[in-house]
Each structure stands twice: as structure tokens, then as C-alpha cells.
Amino acid sequence: MARVRRVLTRPLVIAVLVVAVGGAGFGLYWFQPWKLWQDKTVEEALPGVVETSAPPASEPSAAAPSAAAPQRSPGQPSPAAGPRTLASGELISHEHETSGTVKLVQLADGSHVLRLENLATSSGPDLRVWLTDAPVKQGTAGWHVFDDGEYVSLGALKGNKGNQNYALPRDVDPSGYSSVSIWCDRFDVSFGAAELARA
Secondary structure (H helix, E strand, C coil), rough: HHHHHHHHHHHHHHHHHHHHHHHHHHHHHCCCHHHHCCCCCEECCCCCCCCCCCCCCCCCCCCCCCCCCCCCCCCCCCCCCEEEEEEECCCEEEECEEEECCCCCCCCCCEEEEEEEEECCCCCCEEEEEEECCCCHHHHHHHCCCCCCEEEEEECCCCEEEEEEECCCCCCHHHHHEEEEEEEEECCCEEHHHEEEEC
8 A cells, every 4th residue: 555655646746846846947037036146237439429539739830731620612511410419317216226327319320329328227137228208207106107108129238237329210209209218028117217308
């Protein structure tokens, strides 16, 4: 009788162990808790801004025009303007502590980028940068509002720290959006968000 009982219980124990191990593995994959202790810093310059060291100043010759200041003919167009900030805002914390500055920038060629400066947030699974039309609310009331209306995903968050650029698709009119969220697409929750104030 005892032998029969052992034979019946052994497959049950194995099945329970398989389910437990499988469940633990799925939980680790889904939540990825180790990311809470991992940081990735990304440092990108703003496109269109070239940082160069200026050569030593020298006195221009009175007899010849300065080579550093070429003359333009009256019909020649002026050089293209540099990047221009259209809107900006400060990130507030939602589910995770988040800080930094968000800027909506128009480049000289007319394209737009969303720039995150001095970003500091937590790493997490499937984090995205969203441009949205939702209002930014403090506290838990603001955690889940950003997928209620119009939004554009600008791609995966490149890193949870640093200075980063995210190009807007050419067919997106940035004037139709008023906020930015660091959005966890897996759990439909905002890690942090910023209201965009027009410049």
C-alpha cells in the first residue's frame, strides 16, 4: 500500500515542482526585478550643434579682407538657423522617482526631436518615450492616463540616465501634443511625465 502511495505521489510532486519553477521563471522574465538596480547612462549631443574649440584670435590685416568672415552676395541666403526650443517642461515622478528636463526642439532642417536632459529614473521592462495629449497629474491619479487619448511612441528609452534625443516622425505635428511620459508598456503605467509649456 505504501509503495502504491509513493508511486502516486511522485508524479504529483514532480508536476508541482515543474509548475513552481515555470511560474518563477515567467515571473522573473515578466517583472525583471534586477533592472531596478541597473543603470544605463546615454550622453547624446543635440543634433545640429557642433562644439568646436575656437582658434586663437588674431588681428585682421587692414590690406586684405578677413578670411574668417566671408562676404555674401546680396542674393545669397543666410546660413540656416540653429536648433530652436518650441516647448519644455520638468519631469515629475509617477510610479518611480523621475527627474529631468524635456525639450521639444525644431532643427535647422525643419525636423523635430524630443530631448531628455539630465534624466534620472529607474530601469524597467519595456520602457518607451511617449508624446501625448494627456494632462500631467500628480500622484497615482496620473499613472495610467497617457494611453487614454492620442499618443505617439518615439521608441524605447535608450537609458535611464543622461541626455538623449528622440526623433519625431515627419508626419507628426508636435503642436497637437502637450505632454511626455516615460511609459512602461508592459504594465501600462507612467514612470514619470512632463507637461510641455510652449516657448
